[in-house]
Amino acid sequence: MKINLTINNQEKVVDIDPDMPLLWLIRDVVKLKGTKFGCGMALCGACSLYVDGELVRSCSYPAKMADGKRITTIEGLSENESHLHPVQQAWLDIQVPQCGYCQPGFIMAAAKLLEQNPNPSVEDIKNGITNICRCGTHPRIIKAIIHASKIK
Amino acid sequence: MGKSNSNSKKGFSRRKFLARTGTGLVGTLALLYFGRSLIRREISGFVAEMEFATDIDNFDTNMWFEVNADNTITLKSPKVEMGQGIFTGFAMLAAEELDITLENIKVVHASSLNGIISNTGVSNSTSSLYVIIREIAATLRETLKLAASKLWGVNITTIATKDGVITSGTKSITYAELAKQTTEWIAAELPTLRPASAFKYVGKEQKRFDLLDKVLAKPIYGIDVDLPEMVYGAVLYSPYFNGKIKSIDFSKAQKSAGVLSVVEEKEWVGIVANSRYAAETALSSVKVTWDYIPNYSTNDTEKAISVGNGTEVNIQKTGDIDKIIGEEIVAEFRTPIGFHAGMEPSIVVADYKKDKLTLYASVQNLTFMQSSVSEALGIDTDKIDIIPTYLGGGFGRRAFKHNAVEAAKLSKVVGKPVQLLYTRKQEFQNGYVRPNTQHILKGKLSKNGQILSMQHDLATGPMAFMAMPAAEPLLGADFIVAGHGSRITYDVPNINTTIWQNSLPFETSMWRGVGMFANTFAIETFMDILAHKANIDPLKFRLNHCGDTAQLKRREKLLELLAEKSGWFNPKPTDIGRGIAVCDDHKTISAAVVEVKIEEGYIKVKRVVQAIDPGKVINPEGIRQQVEGATMMAISASLYEKGTIEDSQFVETNFHSYKVAKLSDTPEIEVLIYEGTDKPYGVGESPISPIAPAIANAVFDLTDIRLLSLPLQQVFEKGNAENKIDA
CATH class of the missing domain: 1.10.150.120 ([2Fe-2S]-binding domain)
Structure with missing residues (x-):
């Protein structure tokens, strides 16, 4: 399934299994490695990111639910390295x-x-x-x- | 010397300018063949007192340092950075002799084909390399000076080094430029090290180097390694202890979306797919039944680990406990199985190409990984390059049972780099654990409240024998690691300590603090029981039993400092309980005062003042981080953590069933550092041990309820008030 996302203000289209957790899409398809895997059951929060501004534990969030949405990861939190959040x-x-x-x-x-x-x-x-x-x-x-x- | 000049390596290679031989365990083990009980006792004392020497024997400068073209120096660390901040400490040590600013020293992990590899554990990374790093750095500096004196034709005494620049009169050259120009190196003799009084960095506050990368989440862990064409592996392991595959049907997995290969081995089945999701989805479709011995439970483990069962080794005998008459105070303690539960599960990326295997791994024990992979795949160790990444927590879990063999085999089959990651469930069920323990303590008091005799019988599973299985028949019981901290170290005239080790159907090994954690809980809670029996303040009672040895004098000093700074003798509100405990972890001493409240049936730790005497202080801020961290991990392990077993498998499979401390469990923590001697000792493990007994003692202070087993919250809820012991 083709999924359209805006990740850290960049538009992306990825073709993946729609049930893949958003975490693996972000890490292994889009290659943003800052968001971590910890437990796989939304218990530890290592995979926390924002979907349309909401805090989400992405290990348990199917990628298809993010279709058409805005994602912010740790890499997109600060403006740049000299202007840290x-x-x-x-x-x-x-x-x-x-x-x-x-x-x-x-x-x-x-x-x-x-x-x-x-x-x-x-x-x-x-x-x-x-x-x-x-x-x-x-x-x-x-x-x-x-x-x-x-x-x- | 630098990568810019590979010929230069010849100048140094095969030079062992230091002969540094610690008394190794191998030598002591051989002795065990003779006079077993006596020698075992002696070894136990020796190990308890020993400063862990390094296991490193290659001091070739080129294996440690590289001078880079931008006039920075790279230090290739033989120890891994798992959060303990050693890279920063190592750079501080090197800077003392290199005459280069701290910012210009880059510390990286040595890989197995490009530096020295080692094991990282027992909290000895900094202490064991405290002299070595400075010696190698000093030798490098002097070697650079020799090269400059030859280049310029000047006497070496006219040469000075500062901020990465070598000067003589009006001549000057950077280290990098000199390294570029020099083709033949003359290795310097080891110079005299600069004295501690001349230190510019050691002992001063230093922010750790990895802060910015970690705050920006730059990819640095094993799980972040991403190679071209990398694919994803998932392996099926038995959830049951020693389970073997009885029947298996992976036909569905073979057809599952994205699957590239299914690999069947004797002990496991591996799946390789084009995404982690595809690999794990396919894995969950495998139908398997297991051959295993059923119905083993927590009860069986507690029965096995009981004084009187298994192999008995007496490790401490002073005076004669049997000759002491008077009322005997007896208490029985238990501690449960503990998991490491580090945040990054075990991870290896294996890249098998032709005859060379590269392993990127979150690993503590590189030498063990190297030998196990070499053996399993029949590859020489010089064809295996292990590149350690930063570790998402260590705590002893990454010493053994890496999945490197499986990853390497899968990579060999598919001809591509394979990332193999334990699921969280596997991390719980297929790793190894801290063994459960039982402790029976007995003591007799004089009329004036001095301890006349103390006896400690410890029952435990082993911790040491995954590292040295051959030692098990020789040692009889693991008094070295699991027994660490079981000896009575107070000034008591009659002492007897015995260890009972039984075998368990699951693997038990290192966990932060090893045996200290359980043994300190038992001994220091018992000290509190004795103090109350003697009707003496628990802190004063401990001071009354600090004798005249240098180590006990340090303990006395630290307890006095802690009493003063924590306000131990100050009045407190009626809803606060206060407890104290202390321990010696080899030469490091840690002592903590804990204040608790009971809120809605929950033990709430409100304040911890933890004092540490680690000897020479390298980076005070690094020590504070470690003490705070150990305090929090100990609060977690003391109050909540317990591994349980049903039907021959661990019940806990994730953080819903294995409760750990969260932000809501955070007390005020104050760290006191006291430099009681001029040699540095370990920091990472020692402060984990006083917390459990200090909490238990504080709960008694508040409620008159004695908590004799961990986890304290569960025992408290069950109302396991063993008041009879403290009658």
Whole structure:
């Protein structure tokens, strides 16, 4: 099936199995590798991206549902490397990543949270993001989101 | 020296300018043939105290460094970066001797055909290379100076190096330009290293190098490797312990969309397809029945791992516990099976071309991967290039059971690069786990509250023997890895520690902190029980049992610092429980004070102050990251994580059934670093161990309920209050 998408402001047409998860379309067909695979069941959030502005766990989102929609991935979050999104800048300032694998998903979730709640409390952050990190960067993620809310 | 001048390699090759031989396990194992029980005890003590020497024996400068045309220097790391920040620390060490700015040192992974490969584990990456990296860097600098002195015909004493430039009088040349011009190198003798007092980088805060790449999600992990014509593999493994294929029908898979090949091997069936989705869809269409021994369950594992079952090895005997009279305090502890559950499942991309195999992998133990693939495919190791990528978490999981053999075979069959990725379910069911444990602790107290005798009987599955199966009959029980931390290290006159190891039908091995995690939970909770029995403050009680050895003096210092900075003796609200625990992980000491509340039936960790004495500090910010991370992983493992078994397979298959800590579990964490000695020791594992007992002790402080098994939340809910032990 031919699927039309706008990914990070670029139009793409891909011919794939319509039931393929959007994650594999993004990673292996379009070759944007920033969005990660973690669990395959929408439990960990490593594959988080935006579909028409909504936060989606793309490992469990069939590609056909994205037909005609706008996708934003971690690669499209910042304008460019010298103008980082406040969340990415905060991640640098607070030195969040360790292994770094889950961080794109966290960054996408954090940016969405701030869009909806520009001045979140620590409790808002703890309740609002359910992604998984195994290196234990949790305390810095929370600090970085508070920091990001003040950068803008 | 650089890639620009391949002839230059000759100047260095086969030069072993250092003879660095740690007392290897091989030597000690041979000793075991004689006087078993005595020697086993001695080895146990030796291993507990030892500083892990490096397993690397090639100190050829060219195998470590390359001078690049842009006047940067590449350091080819024999250790992998799995989040612990070692690349940054290595560059800081090299910069001390290279006379080049830190930004101009690029650290990359060595590949097996282009550098030194090793195993990354036991938290010794930085400590074991602390001197070596500086020595090799210093030798490189002196070699460059020799080349310049020859080029200019000047005495080497007139030559200086700074910021990547060599000068003598008015003459000057960059390292890169010199490397380009030099055809014959004279290798310098190892110079005297600069003293710590002259360090410019070591000990100072340094942001890790990989931050920007990781924040921008540049493709750097095994799963991100993408080669021309790469196809996707999926392998069927038995979900049952030791299951063998009884009957199989993969006719549907062969016809499934996108499938290129189905490969049937003795132990597994592999599918190669043109997308990951196609490969996994085809895999799920395979009809298979398994031959396995059914009905094995968690109960069977707990029965097997019980004191009195399996092989017994006594590893510590001081004084005579039997001669001590008085009331005996006894407590039994259990810890469950633990999964690593790193965020990136096992991944290998294999590219088999003619007679050469290239493996791109998220891997901790490259030497093991190299030997297992060489053996399975009959390829010489010099035809196998293993290129490590960054790892999406390690935690001990990537030492063994890589899928490299399967990936290589599939690539050979289809003649294309194959990406092979474990599904999350396979990551749970087909990896290996931290073994469950049982601990029986017994102690007697004097009237004034000093411990007269302590006995620890540990029952465990092995952790060490995937790495060295031949050692199992010699060691009898794995007191080296699974038994790590089981010895009583307090100043107590009469001690007896025994390990009971039983075999299990599933594979058990390394998990962050190895045996320390379970053993510290048992011993440090028991210390709390004894302290309450003696009616002495638990922190003071520990201080009362710090003796006169250098290590125990360091522990005393760290506990005093922790007491002061955590406000241990300050009054607290009535709804807060406070607990403490400490452990020595080889030469590193970690101690934590934890504060908890009970909210709607949930144990909530509110505050953690964790103090660490890792010896010499390389990068304080790197240490803070590791201590915070270990604290969070420990909160997760202590409160929630438990592997269970039904009908001979692991029940947990994904994060819905294996609960891990999330942002909502995050306490305030404060890290205290105390440099108690001038040599660096490990950091990544030690701080994981004090958290479980400190939480359990804090829950007791608040509720009078003793939690004697992990995971604490589940045990707390069951109301498993073993108050009788602490009567």
